[in-house]
Amino acid sequence: MFRKILDTTRKMISVAWVPLVVLMAGVGAQKLMLLSWNAVVDYHSPHYYESMPVSPRQPAISGQVxxxxxxxxxxxxxxGLPGLTRLRERGAGLRLATGEPSLSLPGWAVIGTGAWQEITGVTTNWYKGRIRVDSIFAEARRAGLLTAVAGAPEWEALYGPWISQERLVRNDDPAVLREALSLQAGKPDLLLIxxxxxxxxxxxxxxASRQYYTAAREVDNLIGRLAASLDLRKTTLLITSxxxxxxxxxxxxxxxxxxSVPLVALGKGIRPGWAGGGGQVDIAPTVAALLGTSLPRHAVGQPLYPVLDLSWANRVSLELAVAEQRAAFDSRYIQTLEGRGLPQNATAPLLARRAFQERDLRKAEMELKSFDELRETAVANARENRLKEDRLRRLPLVGGAFILASLYLFILYRHRYMGTAVSGALLYFAIYYAFYLxxxxxxxxxxxxxxxxxxAFFRQRLIEAGIAALLSGLVLAYRIGRKKDATAYILGKCAGGMVYIIAYLLLAQVLTFVYLYGIRFEWALPDLRLGFKYYLDLLQMFATGLSAPVVVLAAAVFGKAVWWAAGRRRRRRKRLAGARSGGTA
Ligand SMILES: [Zn+2]
Known part of the structure; x- marks a missing residue:
């Protein structure tokens, strides 16, 4: 009797510890989820760099932007908008690529600074406070120019100290245009609408909706009215999103x-007819070039030279200023990543400057080109080296966790129903991704x-993962329950094996991401496509953990019921067969 109790207890423990471990892993996954979420939302860019040199100002190409x-x-x-098409035909129309996350506030930061999200540190719409890197507004003010903004209050939040005049309007575009036209009376040098x-x-x-197109048509009309009110012999009009x-x-x-976002450029200083591409980071340096201010010091874009109406000498002079600005920024950037600056021969485009002073524009351009290649290679190498270094540092931890998690699989491997547990886990993923896709x-x-x-989105994924785990647990219980030898112990053990394999496969994906990008993002943002998947994997691990005890219990109960029903059928069949054979004898 005592022996039997002892035996039962031992069996219960040997069944129960697996879902408990999976539950604990799930709780850990939830912690990691919060951590990685904050790592993106509160990403602290290390690239703000105080006290960088100011690039030489160039002659202004335009009287107003x-x-x-x-x-x-x-x-x-x-x-496809008729008004914008007409404007484009008078100027240039470009296709620009945005960075990620492709959200509003991060985009406004890119447009104003010429720097990507990982540099500005503005990674979400929850960003609080002023922008921490240099901008076209700051450079315009430094040059003694007037800046003005008509639009959403968040522009003030980002660029407030460098805006001379502002009219903040929320969600009323005709009112925005009215305010912009009244700001125009103050003749701002840079007006953002x-x-x-x-x-x-x-x-x-x-x-793709009709309503979206209608809204775009209405704004198209407003832009048409704006363009008609401007003297485009003095003013440059840029339209983007x-x-x-x-x-x-x-x-x-x-x-x-x-x-993909548009850039339509026309008016003073714009050479019509070009229809190329570029990056969203190119807008700010282009505005700086038009206004003749210094370049925003953290910018990694460049002026859109083909659309700028520049003499050869002025173009080379501008390229030289850009090269000097980039040399200063990249040197600090590489220093942050690797602890040392640009290689000596790339720190300053001295040869280009000398050639320019000797009025040898061709030579200056050649020197600039080779400088640019050097600089780009140095930056790419720095990124690659730092990534490699970081990954190497993470390898013992990631590898250790993976090996630890694999240990139980070796024990499980010898179990008779291992195959059923694996197919149960695969069924889980099939159900989860069927929901998702x-x-x-x-x-x-x-x-x-x-x-x-x-x-709500993440809650729904959590619920779907729970449902998928429960369903695959029940299918597994049904398959085993029909076997003659199915006991509650075998059912529990097998369902436990299944949730373990689910969690294990998720963990393998999570660890891969952690190996590639880490948990905290210190100097760059991770690949956000993989980052999103990583977050969903963690969420699934959390759901699997929470549901593990329920799944195992449900599988044991349901499987036993199936076994009992199957047993009755078996017995009845036997009895019938027995009666039949007895009759013919
Ligand atoms: Zn939006």
Missing amino acids: VLVVVDGLRYDTAM HFASVDKAGHEFGG DHGHRDAGGHGGWEESVT ARGYHFSLSDVNSEELMA
Whole structure:
């Protein structure tokens, strides 16, 4: 009797510890989830770099720059707008690529500074405080120029100290235009106008909807009225957007519909007819070149030379200023990554400067070109070396965790129902991804249409992962329950093996990401497509952990019921067979 109790207890413990370990792993995954979320939201850029040299000012190409930002206007829609098309035909139309996350505030930071998200540190719309890197607004003020903004209050939040005049309007585009036209009376040298309604329509109805196009048409009309009011012999008009929209609505991720934005440029200082491409970071250096200010000191873009109406000498002079600005920034950048600056021969484009002073423009250009190659290689090498170094440092921890988690698999491997447990785990992933893909999701921040829906989005993934685990547990119980020797012990052991394998496969994916990018992002943002998947994997681990005890218990109970029903059928069949054979005898 005592022996039997002891035996039962031993069996129960040997069944129960697996779901408990998976539960603990799930709780750990949840902690890691919060940590990695904060690591992106509160990403502290180490690239602010105080006291960098100011690049030499160039002769202004334009008397005024009016920069229009249409929130959420995607490239293809912009190309189809009649007003914008007319403006484009008088100037230049470009396709620019945004960075990630392709959200509004991060985009406004890129537009104003010429620096990507990992440099500005503005990674989400929750960013608080002033922008910490140099901007076209700051450089314009430094040059004694007037700056003005008409649009959403967040522009003030980012660039407040460097805006001379502002009219903050929320969600009323005709009012924005009225305010912009009244600001125009004060003759600001740099006027930024921000229209918000297109993005709103995108979120509500999707980027392929009629409502979205209608909203874009309305803004198109407003821009037409703005253009008509400007003297484009003195003023340059630039029209762009911060990001696009998915057909179904939403942005933030990597899709082309989201990361392709238009730039239409016309008026003073613009050479018409060019239709190339560039990056969103090129806008700020282009504005600086038009206004003749110093370049924003953290910019990694460059002026869009083909659209600028420049003499050869002025162009080379501008290229020289850009080279000097980049030399200063990249030197600090490489120092931050590797602890040492640019190689000696790349620190300053001295030879180019000398050739320029000797009026040998061809030679100056050649020197600039070779300097640029050197600088780019040095930056790429620094990034690669730092990544390698970081990964090597993480390898023992990641490898150790993986080996530890693999140990139980070797024990499990000898179990008779190992195959059933593995197919149960695979069924789990099939169910989870069937849910996921059926909703049209594809590992992108754009899957979440708006910040308010974020919590609901992740809750839904959590619930679906729980359902998938439970369903595959029940299928497994059904398969084993029909076997003659199915006991509660075998059922529990097998369901435990299944949740363990699910968690194990998730852990392997999580560890791969951690190996590649780490847990805290110190000097760069990770690949955000993988980052999004990483977050969902952690969420699944959490769900698997929470549901593990329930799944194991449910599998034991359900499997036993199946076994009992199957046994009754077996017995009845035997009895019938027995009666039949007895009759013929
Ligand atoms: Zn938006």
